[in-house]
Amino acid sequence: MVKTILRDLERRHSPRFKPWARFKPWARFKSWVMGNDKILQNHFNGFINYMIMPHSFNKIWIHAIWATKERYPLIHPPVEKKIYGYMTTELIGSGCPVRVVNGMPDHVHCLFLLNPQKSIAEIIKQVKGSTSHWVNEQDLIKEKFSWQTGYAAYSVSESVLEKVFQYISSQKQHHQKTTFLQEYNEFIKLHGLQND
Numbered sequence: 001m002v003k004t005i006l007r008d009l010e011r012r013h014s015p016r017f018k019p020w021a022r023f024k025p026w027a028r029f030k031s032w033v034m035g036n037d038k039i040l041q042n043h044f045n046g047f048i049n050y051m052i053m054p055h056s057f058n059k060i061w062i063h064a065i066w067a068t069k070e071r072y073p074l075i076h077p078p079v080e081k082k083i084y085g086y087m088t089t090e091l092i093g094s095g096c097p098v099r100v101v102n103g104m105p106d107h108v109h110c111l112f113l114l115n116p117q118k119s120i121a122e123i124i125k126q127v128k129g130s131t132s133h134w135v136n137e138q139d140l141i142k143e144k145f146s147w148q149t150g151y152a153a154y155s156v157s158e159s160v161l162e163k164v165f166q167y168i169s170s171q172k173q174h175h176q177k178t179t180f181l182q183e184y185n186e187f188i189k190l191h192g193l194q195n196d
Contacts, residue, residue, distance in 0.1 A: 058116040063164055064124055065109050066151035072143070073105030079140045084108070086134055090127045094118060100168045109168040111156065120153045
């Protein structure tokens with residue numbers, strides 16, 4: 001079978017060449033295989049793609065931010081670790097491995113891997129809804145706890161992942177210099193989402 005395929009390629013006549021044919025020494029193809037013959041190139045490329053991409057791969061880091069309803073400072077220091085811990089559990093339950101969850105009394109930041117089977121909107125809706133329900137059920141705070149409807153979510157490149165992790169981890173220090181509104185506007189400008 002190998003000899004037949006090589007003979008077809010040498011004659012530049014390859015209607016019998018099938019990308020799914022079992023052909024182990026494909027790496028031995030000579031440079032002339034990638035000549036000017038477009039049909040030959042298409043067959044070869046299809047064969048290589050079949051060999052090296054049999055599965056789907058996804059690795060999309062998401063930096064999500066959302067605030068408490070009307071930006072009330074409801075996430076007090078005594079309960080923040082419990083709330084962030086519950087949010088982490090919910091994200092993991094949604095198939096989203098978590099790198100960090102942190103924030104301020106009026107907003108949170110989450111850095112997690114996106115589950116390719118779900119949309120960002122689905123995941124954030126699930127986390128926000130279950131967290132607010134849990135906080136109220138546990139009576140962690142005196143006031144009724146709820147989140148604002150909206151959120152912001154940005155993809156994060158591997159090259160800046162550690163920088164974003166450090167930024168989220170040091171939210172308290174960061175907000176000694178800047179307000180949430182200033183931070184929010186900076187993100188909007190940085191990601192080209194401002195209205196002109």
